[in-house]
Amino acid sequence: xxxxxxxxxxxxxxxxxxxxxxxxxxxxxxxxxxxxxxxxxxxxxxxxxxxxxxxxxxxxxxxxxxxxxxxxxxxxxxxxxxxxxxxxxxxxxxxxxxxxxxxxxxxxxxxxxxxxxxxxxxxxxxxxxxxxxxxxxxxxxxxxxxxxxxxxxxxxxxxxxxxxxxxxxxxxxxxxxxxxxxxxxxxxxxxxxxxxxxxxxxxxxxxxxxxxxxxxxxxxxxxxxxxxxxxxxxxxxxxxxxxxxxxxxxxxxxxxxxxxxxxxxxxxxxxxxxxxxxxxxxxxxx
Numbered sequence: 001x002x003x004x005x006x007x008x009x010x011x012x013x014x015x016x017x018x019x020x021x022x023x024x025x026x027x028x029x030x031x032x033x034x035x036x037x038x039x040x041x042x043x044x045x046x047x048x049x050x051x052x053x054x055x056x057x058x059x060x061x062x063x064x065x066x067x068x069x070x071x072x073x074x075x076x077x078x079x080x081x082x083x084x085x086x087x088x089x090x091x092x093x094x095x096x097x098x099x100x101x102x103x104x105x106x107x108x109x110x111x112x113x114x115x116x117x118x119x120x121x122x123x124x125x126x127x128x129x130x131x132x133x134x135x136x137x138x139x140x141x142x143x144x145x146x147x148x149x150x151x152x153x154x155x156x157x158x159x160x161x162x163x164x165x166x167x168x169x170x171x172x173x174x175x176x177x178x179x180x181x182x183x184x185x186x187x188x189x190x191x192x193x194x195x196x197x198x199x200x201x202x203x204x205x206x207x208x209x210x211x212x213x214x215x216x217x218x219x220x221x222x223x224x225x226x227x228x229x230x231x232x233x234x235x236x237x238x239x240x241x242x243x244x245x246x247x248x249x250x251x252x253x254x255x256x257x258x259x260x261x262x263x264x265x266x267x268x269x270x271x272x273x274x275x276x277x278x279x280x281x282x283x284x285x286x
Contacts, residue, residue, distance in 0.1 A: 087146025214245030
């Protein structure tokens with residue numbers, strides 16, 4: 001849309017190329033003076049006024065160096081590539097995207113002022129504006145992408161923590177973990193339970209995982225498959241799965257469809273399971 005607007009104003013590929021060359025030449029000519037001006041403009045942004053200009057100048061020099069490289073190499077995306085990683089880090093730190101957008105705006109303003117010092121005539125200045133807009137719009141695009149990527153990752157982390165909270169793994173004895181399962185076990189919930197069990201075995205050096213299904217509801221025919229898969233995966237890590245709190249409905253379902261659960265211990269209550277495990281360990285020590 002922006003390119004179409006510039007084209008209607010008489011900007012051509014040839015005039016854009018001429019403007020790019022002139023901007024690169026003038027920016028290299030001004031060198032440190034241009035960087036100092038950009039650093040002073042940055043100092044006017046909220047949050048920067050408390051900093052010393054010498055603390056701001058290195059990052060400004062790096063950014064303006066990429067702008068110059070973009071102008072000289074014809075790769076107008078180089079500035080955006082530099083901003084991309086910064087955008088992601090800023091988003092992870094909880095800073096607003098507007099802070100980086102302001103820096104992109106400052107860069108565009110600085111480049112347009114640079115054009116005023118090296119070009120004459122509306123067509124040449126419009127052509128320079130087209131170059132500058134392409135450079136800074138590339139930065140704006142990656143700012144949006146970087147913030148979106150960081151927010152999606154944060155959302156996934158929150159969902160992972162929420163899933164762990166919904167399936168808490170409790171160490172009750174040395175080497176023994178208890179996972180209370182309450183509510184329905186959907187395929188997604190079954191994956192959460194499996195992940196929780198597998199992630200907990202190693203850190204707790206567990207050899208037994210007790211699945212307390214007293215509070216389970218909406219039992220369907222997939223439950224034995226989910227339980228068997230969890231038991232099998234736990235065995236691969238050197239731990240056995242024990243079931244407690246099996247009600248009549250679950251017992252009937254396991255009896256008809258739980259052929260692979262023969263190696264899974266079953267106890268009526270959590271207390272009876274813990275007592276049996278404690279007695280077994282006492283016999284081993286004796």
